[in-house]
Amino acid sequence: MWKGIQEEESVFTIMSAMARQYNAINLAQGFPNFEPDIGLTAALSKMVSYSVHQYAPMAGLTILRTALAEKVAVYYGSVWDAEREITISAGATQAIYTALQACVKEGDEVIIIDPAYDSYRPGVLMAGARPIHVPLTYNYGSFHWDWDAVRAAITSQTKLIIINQPHNPAGIFLSDNDWQEIENLVVENDLLLLCDEVYEHMVFDGKAFISSCTRSAIRDRLFCVVSFGKTYHNTGWKVGYVLAQEDWTRRFRQVHQFVVFSVNSVAQHVFSQFLSTDDSYRYLSNFYQRKRDKFLQAMENTRFSMLPSRSTYFQLADYSRISDEGDVDFCQRLIREWGVAAIPLSPFMQKPLEARLVRFCFAKTDDVLYEAANRLSLC
Numbered sequence: 001m002w003k004g005i006q007e008e009e010s011v012f013t014i015m016s017a018m019a020r021q022y023n024a025i026n027l028a029q030g031f032p033n034f035e036p037d038i039g040l041t042a043a044l045s046k047m048v049s050y051s052v053h054q055y056a057p058m059a060g061l062t063i064l065r066t067a068l069a070e071k072v073a074v075y076y077g078s079v080w081d082a083e084r085e086i087t088i089s090a091g092a093t094q095a096i097y098t099a100l101q102a103c104v105k106e107g108d109e110v111i112i113i114d115p116a117y118d119s120y121r122p123g124v125l126m127a128g129a130r131p132i133h134v135p136l137t138y139n140y141g142s143f144h145w146d147w148d149a150v151r152a153a154i155t156s157q158t159k160l161i162i163i164n165q166p167h168n169p170a171g172i173f174l175s176d177n178d179w180q181e182i183e184n185l186v187v188e189n190d191l192l193l194l195c196d197e198v199y200e201h202m203v204f205d206g207k208a209f210i211s212s213c214t215r216s217a218i219r220d221r222l223f224c225v226v227s228f229g230k231t232y233h234n235t236g237w238k239v240g241y242v243l244a245q246e247d248w249t250r251r252f253r254q255v256h257q258f259v260v261f262s263v264n265s266v267a268q269h270v271f272s273q274f275l276s277t278d279d280s281y282r283y284l285s286n287f288y289q290r291k292r293d294k295f296l297q298a299m300e301n302t303r304f305s306m307l308p309s310r311s312t313y314f315q316l317a318d319y320s321r322i323s324d325e326g327d328v329d330f331c332q333r334l335i336r337e338w339g340v341a342a343i344p345l346s347p348f349m350q351k352p353l354e355a356r357l358v359r360f361c362f363a364k365t366d367d368v369l370y371e372a373a374n375r376l377s378l379c
């Protein structure tokens, strides 16, 4: 095994198995309990009767990459070349792994900001590099970027920084000032930036999301990783894409061809067609903001203190008024005694946080959110 990679089952597997065992409401795992748009599933049903079942080209279908180049140009006003700068991946996780293998090596250091999505660290270790974990700061009941801490962590070995924005689970994203800080750090220290933007279309309260793909200062140093799974309520399809300047795309594809070779052809055909007419992603922020607000309102009857959730479909909650036990123990007791599954935060952090926090996923139908809040009101 690789040194430093967790060998046991992940916290998601453990909590979900317990949730099933106790017939609990599962707000632990980060996926919707509702179906994708009927237009998407109808397009899939129709597509399977066509001749679309053999290997797609290694970089992805040209029609899909062209549709994505158009979407990014229209939505973000940012121009990326479909042929040379866009690659279709088997979801964001594969794209992150592949990008890491393509550009970091033994002796390099990669900065990861905690709490972090659980695939970052193993991806860095499997490339032979060293993960350097820098926590977000936590004060006044919310998380904040800490660019001084990131700056202090940079050494002559640092090769790449991974940023997840909008951030799971903190629900924060980068302002123009944050971007200027990162651009300075990346350019001055000759670094690469991997920006995981799978929650790009879930940003609340009228705020604007600034995608990495629009930042010209770091364009030549960037892997911008996006997933269809979160945007189209179909996490199981595992399709995403990567924007990277030509040389980095070439390096990415050198690894990609031996990791997956090519990505599900049927799903790519469906998305090629669907993207040309669909603009539902423009309404996704409103959709999830309404769910967040309903969940927050229902949770007012509980003793949890809710942190601000400004983006993504996650809500952090402080349980210190209910218990002072550790977050893993508390989450297990939540399932056993109150029938609701949540995710503890400590497995996402290298250094444990003093605060008592758990994460709820509100990508659930309203009845499920209300019933969960009802059960949690008994804690």
Ligand SMILES: Cc1ncc(COP(=O)(O)O)c(C=O)c1O
Pocket (backbone or CB within 6 Å): 030, 090, 091, 092, 093, 094, 117, 164, 168, 196, 198, 226, 227, 228, 229, 235, 238, 239, 240
């Ligand atoms: C921050 C982050 N990145 C990546 C992913 C995975 O995306 P995909 O399913 O496309 O691999 C997730 C899923 O939970 C996530 O939260």
